[in-house]
Amino acid sequence: MRTMFFTQAVDNALAQAMSDDSRIVLIGEDILLLRRNLLVRFGPRRVRGTPISESAFLGVGVAAAMAGLRPVVEFYMVDFLAVCMDALLNHAAKVEAFSGGKWTAPVVVRAPCGGGYGDGGQHEQSLWGWLAHIPGLTVIVPSTPADAGGLMLAALQHDGPTIFLEHKLLSETWLEFLGSGARHTVKFDIPAEGAKGVVPKKWEPVPIGKAVLRRAGGDVTIVGVGVGVHRALEAAHILESEGISVSVLDLRTVSPLDKTAICESAAQTGRLLVVDEDYECFGLSGELSAVVLEAGIPCKYARVCTQTTIPYARPMEDRILPNKQRICASVRQLMQ
Amino acid sequence: MPPDLWSFYKIMLQSRLYEEAIAALWHDGLISGEMHLGTGEEAIIAGVVTQLHEGDAMALDHRGTAALLMDGVDPILILRELLGHPDGLCGGKGGHMHLFSKEHLVASSGIVGAEGPTAAGFALAAQYSRSGAVAVAFFGEGAMNQGMLMESMNLASAWNLPVLFVCKNDGWAITTQSEMMTGGKLNDRARGFGIPAVDVDGRNIIEVWEASHAAIERARSGHGPTFLNARCVHFEGHFLGFQLNRMVRNPIREMPGIVVPLTKSFVHPRGGVFRERLAGLKLVLGSVLSTLRDPRRDLANDPVRRARITLQSDTVCLNELENQVEKEISEIFTTVMAEVLS
Numbered sequence: 001m002r003t004m005f006f007t008q009a010v011d012n013a014l015a016q017a018m019s020d021d022s023r024i025v026l027i028g029e030d031i032l033l034l035r036r037n038l039l040v041r042f043g044p045r046r047v048r049g050t051p052i053s054e055s056a057f058l059g060v061g062v063a064a065a066m067a068g069l070r071p072v073v074e075f076y077m078v079d080f081l082a083v084c085m086d087a088l089l090n091h092a093a094k095v096e097a098f099s100g101g102k103w104t105a106p107v108v109v110r111a112p113c114g115g116g117y118g119d120g121g122q123h124e125q126s127l128w129g130w131l132a133h134i135p136g137l138t139v140i141v142p143s144t145p146a147d148a149g150g151l152m153l154a155a156l157q158h159d160g161p162t163i164f165l166e167h168k169l170l171s172e173t174w175l176e177f178l179g180s181g182a183r184h185t186v187k188f189d190i191p192a193e194g195a196k197g198v199v200p201k202k203w204e205p206v207p208i209g210k211a212v213l214r215r216a217g218g219d220v221t222i223v224g225v226g227v228g229v230h231r232a233l234e235a236a237h238i239l240e241s242e243g244i245s246v247s248v249l250d251l252r253t254v255s256p257l258d259k260t261a262i263c264e265s266a267a268q269t270g271r272l273l274v275v276d277e278d279y280e281c282f283g284l285s286g287e288l289s290a291v292v293l294e295a296g297i298p299c300k301y302a303r304v305c306t307q308t309t310i311p312y313a314r315p316m317e318d319r320i321l322p323n324k325q326r327i328c329a330s331v332r333q334l335m336q
Numbered sequence: 337m338p339p340d341l342w343s344f345y346k347i348m349l350q351s352r353l354y355e356e357a358i359a360a361l362w363h364d365g366l367i368s369g370e371m372h373l374g375t376g377e378e379a380i381i382a383g384v385v386t387q388l389h390e391g392d393a394m395a396l397d398h399r400g401t402a403a404l405l406m407d408g409v410d411p412i413l414i415l416r417e418l419l420g421h422p423d424g425l426c427g428g429k430g431g432h433m434h435l436f437s438k439e440h441l442v443a444s445s446g447i448v449g450a451e452g453p454t455a456a457g458f459a460l461a462a463q464y465s466r467s468g469a470v471a472v473a474f475f476g477e478g479a480m481n482q483g484m485l486m487e488s489m490n491l492a493s494a495w496n497l498p499v500l501f502v503c504k505n506d507g508w509a510i511t512t513q514s515e516m517m518t519g520g521k522l523n524d525r526a527r528g529f530g531i532p533a534v535d536v537d538g539r540n541i542i543e544v545w546e547a548s549h550a551a552i553e554r555a556r557s558g559h560g561p562t563f564l565n566a567r568c569v570h571f572e573g574h575f576l577g578f579q580l581n582r583m584v585r586n587p588i589r590e591m592p593g594i595v596v597p598l599t600k601s602f603v604h605p606r607g608g609v610f611r612e613r614l615a616g617l618k619l620v621l622g623s624v625l626s627t628l629r630d631p632r633r634d635l636a637n638d639p640v641r642r643a644r645i646t647l648q649s650d651t652v653c654l655n656e657l658e659n660q661v662e663k664e665i666s667e668i669f670t671t672v673m674a675e676v677l678s
Contacts, residue, residue: 030509030511033620036598037598041604042613043616044619047616051509053482055483080447083447118420120430120433120434122447123433181371185363311429312428
């Protein structure tokens with residue numbers, strides 16, 4: 001048995017895959033420092049730093065993938081994908097359809113996401129719903145080190161473009177780099193189970209599009225991804241003492257959605273609560289309501305999401321991000 | 337005629353002391369997230385901003401505190417904002433990378449290169465409705481590889497927009513040495529768009545003022561954009577708590593956590609051939625060594641100190657001015673901290 005931190009697990013799985021598959025190359029800003037352990041093991045032909053030119057290096061990653069490589073293109077933050085969306089929206093996501101199914105771009109876009117450390121609204125977004133909106137993109141949001149490593153392996157084996165999001169509150173290195181700067185004077189509400197955990201001795205791919213039930217309960221189903229799963233588990237623990245029994249379903253991938261698992265659990269409990277750190281409107285939370293409606297499942301529905309631009313001030317930010325208080329209140333309302 | 341060196345020194349010192357106090361608050365955990373100081377680039381900001389009038393606009397990067405202060409934005413409002421106070425410049429909602437002042441026509445962005453289109457847009461509005469007004473973009477040389485900045489330079493040239501593109505060139509794009517990732521010369525790029533490029537020593541306030549004065553006058557009189565390439569250093573690296581600086585400043589504390597996994601990876605049985613591994617290791621060591629040799633460690637590159645050296649023969653005046661500025665900054669911080677802690 002071995003335990004790892006979240007990003008350590010991703011890098012470890014990535015290293016295993018790079019040893020097995022020489023087509024995998026890493027591309028990104030400051031990657032020579034950020035992924036220095038991979039650089040000294042695999043060399044600068046495979047671990048390549050870039051200028052601050054997102055449109056160029058993501059576009060390069062997409063086309064290199066089409067031409068036979070398996071690039072992992074890493075970003076400082078998912079927010080910065082806005083600079084180069086064309087490569088994803090109009091190219092990576094479209095190649096398979098445009099080529100009549102004959103050609104794909106197996107690129108993995110790796111990016112930290114999420115808030116909770118006071119960096120402001122241009123640097124703390126989640127955006128997985130925005131990305132998952134586009135047909136042809138796979139969007140992965142793991143919540144534990146074991147899933148993070150296993151899903152990275154799956155992403156590398158997947159034949160289409162995949163976005164792999166690491167929540168900064170779970171990532172020991174990103175939180176230090178961007179949040180604390182090695183200060184001991186700041187504190188974050190880090191979900192312990194997500195930041196460090198048991199991982200397999202040898203990495204095996206975790207199937208894409210397969211949710212996992214983190215907690216079984218009969219009254220309400222809470223569905224989420226990333227840090228949202230942990231906030232839901234904290235809330236479930238509190239609600240248990242009030243006699244409310246909560247299921248927590250970790251989607252692990254936003255696209256494709258595990259509709260079967262969602263519908264099964266929602267049908268059992270008759271109450272569905274979506275916890276989503278991404279924006280509320282036109283996103284994952286609304287999509288899940290469509291999933292259960294289309295399946296004809298009678299259930300009550302509520303959501304706890306981010307409704308506004310994320311404010312910089314920590315107390316304001318804590319109020320607007322999904323937290324256990326908001327989740328508990330919402331569950332109690334569903335129970336009425 | 338430029339303002340005399342005394343008034344330049346005063347605003348640079350104000351900015352320096354203000355930002356040093358900000359750094360202390362950040363270290364104390366009272367400011368969250370990333371904090372990018374402009375310490376080291378004060379001469380560039382002062383040389384340009386002192387020439388702006390009402391109606392002129394600025395597009396700032398994630399390092400905008402000095403420009404806002406020198407443009408006359410209330411230092412109390414800025415400080416409240418950095419502390420996340422609801423009565424801050426942006427209601428506590430923007431934070432230090434996203435500082436805005438509508439009345440001063442100043443917008444910031446944490447997206448590298450975004451200053452280009454913003455300044456060009458401000459300049460278009462100026463050209464259209466406020467004849468003689470200009471817009472300034474402040475960015476680092478890392479942004480010169482960002483498409484939107486290059487596109488904006490072209491547009492500014494094609495539309496003859498009154499823009500001053502100010503490149504605060506410290507040679508580092510976060511942890512990457514810019515020359516490793518940049519093809520050709522930056523000045524040649526600007527000239528390729530038909531924009532005059534001017535090299536300037538960004539540590540020398542008078543030199544910056546003179547070069548930017550000519551460029552701003554040119555823009556005001558309808559002759560289009562200029563590119564100012566101003567060399568400088570950033571004493572704190574990219575941001576406070578910068579990993580490369582920590583390694584160099586406190587190797588005993590920082591190095592074990594870096595060296596142990598690095599060595600394990602280097603000797604791992606499964607990986608690249610030795611030649612490739614060695615090339616990788618050289619790059620990592622190269623980064624650390626360049627930080628050790630970095631000009632930002634040399635106080636001779638400090639623009640505030642350089643101005644002071646010229647003024648120090650008049651000890652009485654200098655002491656008076658420094659005491660006054662220290663008192664003023666201290667009062668700002670005392671006032672705001674009292675509000676925040678109450």
